[in-house]
Amino acid sequence: MATKITRRKTSRFRGIAAEERQAQRRSMLIDAGLEVFGTVGFHAATVRAICTHANLTERYFYESFENREALFAAVYEHLVSHLRDALVAALLPAPRDVGTMARAGLTTLFGAMRDDPRYMRILFVDVFTVSDEVDRLSRRATGGFAQLVQTLVETMYPQDRRAGLDPRLVAHGLVGAAMNTVMYWAYGGYKEPLETVVHNCAVLFEALGAYFPQAAPTKTKSRSGKA
Amino acid sequence: MATKITRRKTSRFRGIAAEERQAQRRSMLIDAGLEVFGTVGFHAATVRAICTHANLTERYFYESFENREALFAAVYEHLVSHLRDALVAALLPAPRDVGTMARAGLTTLFGAMRDDPRYMRILFVDVFTVSDEVDRLSRRATGGFAQLVQTLVETMYPQDRRAGLDPRLVAHGLVGAAMNTVMYWAYGGYKEPLETVVHNCAVLFEALGAYFPQAAPTKTKSRSGKA
DNA sequence: CGATATTGACATGCGTCATTGTCAAACGTA
DNA sequence: TACGTTTGACAATGACGCATGTCAATATCG
Structure with missing residues (x-):
């Protein structure tokens, strides 16, 4: 393969560090969880509904939670x-x-x-x-x-x-x-x-x-x- | 088709009237429901598990309960x-x-x-x-x-x-x-x-x-x- | 500008379970 | 005995949802 490996330090997106972005997403998911779990209940709450409320896609759900x-x-x-x-x-x-x-x-x-x-x-x-x-x-x-x-x-x-x-x-x-x-x-x-x-x-x-x-x-x- | 229709009154099986048999099955399902719901909880209880505990098949479940x-x-x-x-x-x-x-x-x-x-x-x-x-x-x-x-x-x-x-x-x-x-x-x-x-x-x-x-x-x- | 990282929308595989259907064996009655 | 009824075992269908994967669009930075 290519011998040259371009390793770039990104770490910033929209002015926010990667760590912080991830923490924000986690926080949004917790808020969404409070909303969905707290209204329809745990057993009627789907991952999709939670993600919709959080304005995130399912991939990010599993980034923060098992x-x-x-x-x-x-x-x-x-x-x-x-x-x-x-x-x-x-x-x-x-x-x-x-x-x-x-x-x-x-x-x-x-x-x-x-x-x-x-x-x-x-x-x-x-x-x-x-x-x-x-x-x-x-x-x-x-x-x-x-x-x-x-x-x-x-x-x-x-x-x-x-x-x-x-x-x-x-x-x-x-x-x-x-x-x-x-x-x-x-x-x-x-x-x-x-x-x-x-x-x-x-x-x-x-x-x-x-x-x-x-x-x-x-x-x-x-x-x-x-x- | 056949003109003669044989209508027979069965109503007894193993010496028990049909009505009573059905009531017995219902009762057995309630007992099984108590057992399964009461141990693993409602949301983990499957119809199959309930019927197994009741020694009945799924068909009889829907005979007694929606x-x-x-x-x-x-x-x-x-x-x-x-x-x-x-x-x-x-x-x-x-x-x-x-x-x-x-x-x-x-x-x-x-x-x-x-x-x-x-x-x-x-x-x-x-x-x-x-x-x-x-x-x-x-x-x-x-x-x-x-x-x-x-x-x-x-x-x-x-x-x-x-x-x-x-x-x-x-x-x-x-x-x-x-x-x-x-x-x-x-x-x-x-x-x-x-x-x-x-x-x-x-x-x-x-x-x-x-x-x-x-x-x-x-x-x-x-x-x-x-x- | 160009390469890479990040994101968002969506598709797919997989398993579970409710519910209905099939069929043969056991049973009761004429 | 013969025939319809009742039963039990199990298959078939269809829906649903989790979890992962694909891919193009967008953003960042050298």
Whole structure:
């Protein structure tokens, strides 16, 4: 063959480096994935539809992602980290009070769901049906949120006040309450004001904080036999 | 062609009437649907696999069901009505006390989930991703359970004690708590005893019963500012 | 300008699965 | 026994979608 090999450093196209162009395409695909997965659901989402939304051809899909499942995982992680950041930002400056913190967190989460209903479909519905691997991903994520709630409860209330309760179970219960509340809200078309929904969910957190059935509160109080 | 037409009434095969045979096949398909949908999930379940499990050929599938989705709907309704019956049976004889009734109901539901984990996959996971029609089905079903909880709460506590709360929202929150609790339990391999899980979930019901932030309880009690 | 890199539109191969159809064997009844 | 019914095994068809490949048009840079 030809002995002379012309090796050219291209690396720039429309003024943008190759690496950055690729990163942009990946980002566009994640946006498109959010749109398509979040509206028609994972199983009805075709690679073609995603690429059409991203204004890219299928070749570029496989440049950034192994397959449809991999894109879903990326979208999912994207949303989770976004929510986690927002949650932390909302909780850090809040007063160290269970009710107030619950309201701050729930306001952030519920607000995000109302602002972008596509989140819900991805975070709470499809994620469990994509694959075992994505399922594990979601366990870690919701476990992380439950961990947050658990830490909050454990910090707020000393050991002796929550005797007989398993903080992990309670935390997952509270997380489930929030999830189903927001889903009900969404299905009804977000009729109720955000504050109302937050309030009705936060009450569960507050009520638990005020009520520990087997507790030995600071003030002597007869433990009425059965709960 | 032949003028004589031999019309024979068969109607019996292996001693069973045609109608009953068909009903049996339908029932076997529902059982197989529970097995396959409940293990690999709806989207990975093929008609062939279902028929294999039912010991029937594909022809008989379409004799009883329009398509895979129709079978799923039938399986779903089957499970829901089963659970509803069990729940009513558990609640009717129970004392009219929120904590006790919650425990009775949760014990029934959680026990059913542990006895047959396939239920969970169908009732709480796949049902939202099958189709819009099945989705509506599920809204009605969970709405029914929430209605039950709501009625319970409204009966137990008079209007003035739940001022500021929307019973529908609270009920959906509690239902979500139960759902996520049992899912966490299942994912962990049902390590904790049933009573423990029930207790940690029932506490949410009880706590709410004992705590109405804007309530004006019968006994005068200083409303200590924050929870 | 000319060579190469990059892109976009589209085609192709491949496998899977739903759904219908074929056919012979087993069965029940006259 | 003889005939129509019921059943089970399996083939045929057609649609769909993933994943890869082709090719011309456009952009970049020496």
